[in-house]
Amino acid sequence: MKRSPIWSWFWFIIGVLYFFIPLISTLEFSMRMIRGKYTFEAYRVAFQDPDFYKNFGYSMVWAVLTIIISLLLVVPTAYWVQLKLPKWRPYVEFVTLLPFVIPAVVLTFGLLRLYGPCTWGRRLIRGSSSAWVLTRSLGANGTGAQEKEEYGCDCYHHCQRKCPFHNCLSFYKRF
Secondary structure (H helix, E strand, O other), X not given: OOOOHHHHHHHHHHHHHHHHHHHHHHHHHHOOOOOOOOOOHHHHHHHHOHHHHHHHHHHHHHHHHHHHHHHHHHHHHHHHHHHOOHHHHXXXXXXXXXXXXXXXXXXXXXXXXXXXXXXXXXXXXXOOHHHHHHHHHOOOOOOOHHHHHHHOOOOOOOOOOOOOOOOOOHHHHHO
């Protein structure tokens, strides 16, 4: 059974859009430094700043050093594991995937700390629908009617304390 090339093209177009829409949006945003006009003014200002070249050079040095060190570590390790220790391959692959997984875990914990039920982040954006969805998905399930009536805030807390500004940290002891 032959697959239809339509689906291949569909997924290819989705991938191209997923990659290029943020790049185009960033370019468009950077060209709106002057209200109502598309100009390269932001680039002119950036390239005239002497600190830009210093910081860009510093970033380039670190990028090149990172590439060199990574190649010096990864190529011999991959060669050694492939030829001498084939049973260790799953463990080495697991360790090499950790840098991709750990940032997501740290980001999730940071969002939980910021938008969780007992933080200032939730109080800051409590009127928006995104705050409602985010805090509900993080486990803040309650109406908060008692808290609103008693303390003047509409936050529901797992720890049953006053409001996010009263050292309400017992929620985080579970993590």
